[in-house]
Amino acid sequence: MALVAGYVASDLLLRRIAVASSGIIPWYPGAGLALAFLVLGGTAVAPVLFAARLLLYRWPDASDLPLWVAALEAALQTAAYAVGASVIRERVLAGLQSWRARHAAWLVGVIGATATVAALVSSAEFIGWRGLPASAFWTNLATFAAGDAAGALVVLPALLFALRPLLAGLSSSRHQGTRAGARARSPDAPLSAAGALLPLGGALPVVQAAAVLGALLLGFWLHAHGDTSLTLVALLGPLAWVALRQGLRGAVLVTLVYGLAWGAMALVWGLAPSTVPAVQSLLLTLGVVALLLGAARTETAESAARYWHLLASASEGIWRVDAEGNTLYLNERMAEILGLSVEEAAGREIRDFVLDEDRARWEEERRLRLAGVDSTYEVRARRPDGSVAQLVVNGSVVRSTDTGEPVGSVAIVTDITAARRTEAERQMAQVLLETAFRSSRDAMVIFRASDEQIVDVNDMWCRATGYERADVLGRSQKELRIWGDPADSARLAEAIREHGAVQDFEIAFNRHAPGGVERGYALLSAQPAIVDGVTYLLVSGRDITVERRRADTERQLQRLEELGRMAGSIAHDFNNLLTVVLAYTQFVKGSLAAHSPVDPLDVDEIERAAQRGRELTSRLLAFSRNQPAEPRVVDARDVVDRARGMLQSILPPIVRLEIERSPEPLPVLADPGQMDQILLNLAVNARDAMPNGGMLTISTELLQAPSGEVAEQVGQDAIPGQYVLLRIRDTGCGMEDATLPRIFEPFFTTKPQGEGTGLGLAVVFGIVRQARGVVRVESAVDRGSTFSIFWPTASIAPMPLDVSLVDDDSRAHMTGGRVLLVEDDATVRTITRRILEDGGFEVRAASDGERALRCLDEMEAEGRPPDVVLSDVLMPQLGGRGLAQRLAARRPGLVVVLMTGHAGVTDVREGLVNVPFPVVQKPFNVTELLDVIDAAVARARQG
Numbered sequence: 001m002a003l004v005a006g007y008v009a010s011d012l013l014l015r016r017i018a019v020a021s022s023g024i025i026p027w028y029p030g031a032g033l034a035l036a037f038l039v040l041g042g043t044a045v046a047p048v049l050f051a052a053r054l055l056l057y058r059w060p061d062a063s064d065l066p067l068w069v070a071a072l073e074a075a076l077q078t079a080a081y082a083v084g085a086s087v088i089r090e091r092v093l094a095g096l097q098s099w100r101a102r103h104a105a106w107l108v109g110v111i112g113a114t115a116t117v118a119a120l121v122s123s124a125e126f127i128g129w130r131g132l133p134a135s136a137f138w139t140n141l142a143t144f145a146a147g148d149a150a151g152a153l154v155v156l157p158a159l160l161f162a163l164r165p166l167l168a169g170l171s172s173s174r175h176q177g178t179r180a181g182a183r184a185r186s187p188d189a190p191l192s193a194a195g196a197l198l199p200l201g202g203a204l205p206v207v208q209a210a211a212v213l214g215a216l217l218l219g220f221w222l223h224a225h226g227d228t229s230l231t232l233v234a235l236l237g238p239l240a241w242v243a244l245r246q247g248l249r250g251a252v253l254v255t256l257v258y259g260l261a262w263g264a265m266a267l268v269w270g271l272a273p274s275t276v277p278a279v280q281s282l283l284l285t286l287g288v289v290a291l292l293l294g295a296a297r298t299e300t301a302e303s304a305a306r307y308w309h310l311l312a313s314a315s316e317g318i319w320r321v322d323a324e325g326n327t328l329y330l331n332e333r334m335a336e337i338l339g340l341s342v343e344e345a346a347g348r349e350i351r352d353f354v355l356d357e358d359r360a361r362w363e364e365e366r367r368l369r370l371a372g373v374d375s376t377y378e379v380r381a382r383r384p385d386g387s388v389a390q391l392v393v394n395g396s397v398v399r400s401t402d403t404g405e406p407v408g409s410v411a412i413v414t415d416i417t418a419a420r421r422t423e424a425e426r427q428m429a430q431v432l433l434e435t436a437f438r439s440s441r442d443a444m445v446i447f448r449a450s451d452e453q454i455v456d457v458n459d460m461w462c463r464a465t466g467y468e469r470a471d472v473l474g475r476s477q478k479e480l481r482i483w484g485d486p487a488d489s490a491r492l493a494e495a496i497r498e499h500g501a502v503q504d505f506e507i508a509f510n511r512h513a514p515g516g517v518e519r520g521y522a523l524l525s526a527q528p529a530i531v532d533g534v535t536y537l538l539v540s541g542r543d544i545t546v547e548r549r550r551a552d553t554e555r556q557l558q559r560l561e562e563l564g565r566m567a568g569s570i571a572h573d574f575n576n577l578l579t580v581v582l583a584y585t586q587f588v589k590g591s592l593a594a595h596s597p598v599d600p601l602d603v604d605e606i607e608r609a610a611q612r613g614r615e616l617t618s619r620l621l622a623f624s625r626n627q628p629a630e631p632r633v634v635d636a637r638d639v640v641d642r643a644r645g646m647l648q649s650i651l652p653p654i655v656r657l658e659i660e661r662s663p664e665p666l667p668v669l670a671d672p673g674q675m676d677q678i679l680l681n682l683a684v685n686a687r688d689a690m691p692n693g694g695m696l697t698i699s700t701e702l703l704q705a706p707s708g709e710v711a712e713q714v715g716q717d718a719i720p721g722q723y724v725l726l727r728i729r730d731t732g733c734g735m736e737d738a739t740l741p742r743i744f745e746p747f748f749t750t751k752p753q754g755e756g757t758g759l760g761l762a763v764v765f766g767i768v769r770q771a772r773g774v775v776r777v778e779s780a781v782d783r784g785s786t787f788s789i790f791w792p793t794a795s796i797a798p799m800p801l802d803v804s805l806v807d808d809d810s811r812a813h814m815t816g817g818r819v820l821l822v823e824d825d826a827t828v829r830t831i832t833r834r835i836l837e838d839g840g841f842e843v844r845a846a847s848d849g850e851r852a853l854r855c856l857d858e859m860e861a862e863g864r865p866p867d868v869v870l871s872d873v874l875m876p877q878l879g880g881r882g883l884a885q886r887l888a889a890r891r892p893g894l895v896v897v898l899m900t901g902h903a904g905v906t907d908v909r910e911g912l913v914n915v916p917f918p919v920v921q922k923p924f925n926v927t928e929l930l931d932v933i934d935a936a937v938a939r940a941r942q943g
Helices: 002-017 027-039 043-057 068-089 093-098 099-128 134-176 206-223 228-269 273-313 334-337 356-370 417-439 458-465 489-498 545-593 600-624 638-649 674-689 761-770 808-813 826-838 851-861 880-890 926-942
Strands: 317-322 327-330 373-382 386-398 406-415 442-450 454-457 502-513 516-531 534-543 632-635 655-660 667-670 694-705 721-730 774-779 784-793 820-821 842-846 868-870 895-900
Touching: 027 043, 027 068, 027 099, 027 134, 043 068, 068 093, 099 134, 099 273, 099 502, 134 273, 206 228, 206 273, 273 406, 317 334, 327 334, 327 406, 334 386, 334 406, 334 534, 334 926, 356 373, 356 386, 356 406, 386 417, 386 774, 442 458, 458 502, 489 502, 489 516, 516 545, 545 600, 632 638, 632 674, 638 667, 638 674, 638 694, 638 721, 655 784, 667 674, 667 784, 667 842, 674 694, 674 721, 674 761, 674 784, 761 784, 820 826, 820 851, 826 842, 826 868, 826 926, 842 851, 851 868, 851 880, 868 926, 880 895
Parallel strands: 655 694, 820 842, 820 868, 868 895
Antiparallel strands: 317 327, 317 406, 373 386, 386 406, 442 454, 442 534, 502 516, 516 534, 632 667, 694 721, 721 784, 774 784
16 A cells, blocks of 8 residues: 555655646656556555546646546556556566566566556547647657656666565564575675665665766766766666676666656756656666666576576585696585585695595596596595595586687586495495305205295205205295195294294205105294395204204114113003903803803903003004094094093092083094093093092183284194184192103103003193194192193084994894905904804905905805905905905905004005995904994995
8 A cells, every 4th residue: 555655645746847738747656656556466456546546636736627537547547557567467577586688578568568558548638638739649648658667667676676675685684683695695696685785775885876876966967968868878887887786676776766866856956848858768768778787687697696506505516626626616515525614625726635546547537637528537535534535526628718728627526435335335244144145054045935936045955955056046945845844834934924033943854865855854044034025035944854863763762761661561561451361261261161151240351351451552552653543523522521431430539520511513633532542641640640639620612713823822833723622620739840841751750660651641742743733731739730732623514423334224124244354363363253253244264365366256156246355454465455456456346344453554545445444443342343344235235
């Protein structure tokens, strides 16, 4: 609003110097104020200007114009100024952040066009309503246009580019309490508002201000003597000087001073109408020259300022030297590289910094610069603190603008000291790591985690596996069959996902020797590393094959020693059993000799003694881990329920048995007999730990062990999934901490000599581990013991226990069958034949497989071929498996049942389709044998 008030005030004030006949004044500052008001406020404030213009037309001393004429002229004048202001905002002010001379040209053109349109409106109003002759139209138009243009050229640029920024700068300086422009700048930088000398707006030094004031006085004197040309020359000199030194802001400020001075002169001394055109031409010329010259200088200064700013703020060092190598310029980064300030480095020779060892190289490069050759080279410079900087110099020739000859050089300098140090450290680390990798006494391999593709191996790995390095790079460990047990690969991956890194992970591996594949053992440590988003594993392994074999040998020797110590105990047990068998056998024979009835209790005792011997043999076989097993899917709850009676029989009355049964099925793949053995052994231990009575609790439940919790819930080597948890708790005497780590060792026992063999818990551990389960023990002295057995669940429904192979209906309809018995032991052959014949079967016997084939021919020739072949597995000439293979080719429908007393034939049925029933284990129960043969005969007759 201050601009509008100034607009009104200036119009009223300058009416005093207006030419009486036309109202024309030499220059009209109101035009500049009006444009400035609309430029700064936007076209939205145009109604305010319209109201001010209308007010001036209706002022008391104004001519009595009709209201509609005044309103029309005010509207047209305002519209002209609004259009001009819009163009100035878009074409001029939009580029002020990066000023160019073309913006000054646009400003001059817009001011001229706006002044012409406004003058056209005013001239029309003077001719039409104030009674001036029509012949004066063009004269008035030119005078009005020149006055408005001069006023706009004097006032508008000064308001936009000098006074407004100056006031903002002074206000900022007062609020911040600092002196603006204190930072060093180049001589070509644009005008600064700091350190000003009033009254010239605080922008001109004393000498320049004095020159401007002197030019004004001289111009007034020359104008008074009628020399207009010399007046223009006198005023242009200081204006040009200020424009070239201070740029656009200084130039327009001087123009404003000139305009105000001439306006004041007109107010004080008056102005002859004949001199108005001369004054207008003078002010127009000064305004145009100030804008164009000042804008050109500002553009140059801004370009120079950007250039110096780029040099000063460059991230690389910039060093300008003359032909002799003396420093002419360097930026702050270059000074920082040299360890000096800019002032300390200025003027010094480059050779003062270059190391003696590199000085010859630098001299050679300097000669190349003088010869006009650009190049890049490295040199070392010593800093004041004694450190050495490694520099890369990109040198370019600087040529004379007059002769074109080289007069120096400018270099872009990069400090690569830290990079070289880092590179040296990286190379050293790489060499050390490579050396450690190659010379390590442990086998080391790097492979991709996703597919185990090998990236690199060391010599020890090659020696351990039997491969050459060139033969394995780029190939997979699985393809090379490195893993002795392929499941170890999955276990290792799972352990790494679980714990991040792995230490002392024991595996079996294959050593590919010339004579074949050998089994080895190693302890692995694995560490993952991610490179470009791909996970690799660095695995180091210590070959423990020799230690493992030595330990196995020592354990075998220890086992032999323990077996020797245990022999008395085993012999004692068997002698007791044989004593019972022999004694009761003599009782039976005595009764038979006396033709007296045989006491059934004597026979029962013989049978019980044989059963105890069978159980003792089963325990020994389970301990050796060679006991044949017949696993099937059963419900762990049924196993515990069935064993209740057996357990009650071995527990004294003072020990109470409690079974906690899970409400949901617990399917496991197991041999029910082996699970009975586990329960029996643990119950015996619990009984012995509670001589004064207590409670034995057996519980079953289903446990879900996800990958993140399996190590804590089950064990470090366990695989995530579902487990059946069988927990046996007692309230006995418990165990000491020193005892717990050894309880699963074979022959280790805390019982007095002769009262225990130390096999019970070893058997439990062996059975559970064969099933890929886990056994955990918690115990404390006088607080009892808890054995937790984690058994993997089975995926199919369990089978009921104690189901006969032949149902009662089928047995009732059987009329016997023909059996070909093949057994090499005469005693076993005789008793087996008697059992079968007493069971209603017709039996033909042979002592080996070859004789069995001849018997088969004879039976077929007689028209009485066998329904079933019952054969021992291990026999001279032709064993049971070979016989079954021959019979499968000769008589595919003939059912074969195998029996054995040997412990290592659990897989004897593999690949034999004509052996559908499990192997019968010796010593066999009569009923069990007859059940199997009945089922085989039924199967044969059903075809």
